[in-house]
Amino acid sequence: MFEDGLVRIQGRGVADNPANRFEPIEYVPDPDAYDPDDPPPRTQLFRDATKQILARNNSPDVGFNVSINPYRGCEHGCVYCYARPTHEYFGLSIGLDFETRIFVKQDAPKLLREELMKQSWTPQVIAMSGVTDCYQPIERKLRITRGCLEVLAEFRNPVIMITKNHLITRDIDILSQMASWNGVGVSISITTLKNELQRVMEPRTSVPARRLDAIEKLASAGVPVNVLVAPIVPGLTDEETPAILKAAADAGARSAGYVMLRLPFGVKTLVEDWLAIHFPDRREKVLNRLRSMRDGRLYQSKWGTRQRGDGIFADQIEALFDTTCRKLGLNQDWRNRVLETGKFRRPERQGPQLSLL
Secondary structure (H helix, E strand, O other), X not given: OOOOOOOOXXXXXXXXXXXXXXXXXXXXXXXXXXXXXXXOOOOEEEEOOOOOOOEEOOOOOOOOOEEXXXXXOOOOOOOOOOOHHHHHHHOOXXXXXXXXXXXXXXXXXXXXXXXXXXXXXXXXXXEEOOOOOOOOOOHHHHOHHHHHHHHHHHHOOOEEEEEOXXXXXXXXXXXXXXXXXXXXXXXXXXXXXXXXXXXXXXXXXXXXXHHHHHHHHHHHXXXXXXXXXXXXXXXXXXXXXXXXXXXXXXXXXXXXXXXXXXOOOOHHHHHHHHHHHHOOOOHHHHHHHHHHHOOOOOOOOOOOOOOOOOOHXXXXXXXXXXXXXXXXXXXXXXXXXXXXXXXXXXXXOXXXXXXXX
């Protein structure tokens, strides 16, 4: 327990469960009952019996229209994750619940196959990890993401993937095969190159060196790799942008993008408390920089600016990013690159009934 009443749990992004904005009743633990020697909360898995695997959006600044998220909630525990508020739709909290109660879509590959078999399906790029990371730790055992990739490769439907986890290299055999017909693009997200910062900000993600190794392995296998400097935390990680881009380019990344820190709903409070615990000397600087980019607030949901921000600091970060990319030769051929949809194919249906036709 810290002097200000805030708690840190080793290996977790946050240590408590803030009230759900939709629930009239909340559980408030007794702070005097806190025992640092208690075992940390374990991850629990729940079956997600969804019948619809494809999620659609019409957001003009997202970059894709259709996505697959095999998991709801994310054990990576990134304190800043903009997806945390989605757990409130289950009556849960954006805090520990989000990173310890994971909903698993075990039927995702089967549901995806059914969607692609429909005559109404128009071949188009599908994104994986539009909300939560499809290579979070439990994927190593469940292999749901790999199952979805196998279906996409069979149908030759293109996919883009975003992850912070080195586990993606497990599937290089499929990704390289899809790359041979221009059917895949991978983004590796790197927030910092500092292990000590990664450990407290993204506790269960791959360390920075492992993410760079993933870029190198994917690029060596012919898979086009983009580095996503995301999120940039102004006043904390923005100064690392050139170094991240240089390390990623040296590892084989061909392009780069960035996203400014987004703090929707209760995520604002989580990050405020996290800064108070880990970076009390920078807390006000970070928050004031964010306010300067968000018209005096910590977050604005306005399309077009929510990913970048406005104002002098936002402009400086963008200029630094663009200048560094030009020096490194990043984004020279990426922005005009379009994944192949013309090679889409449906496997022939098999079964005794069809053999009579």
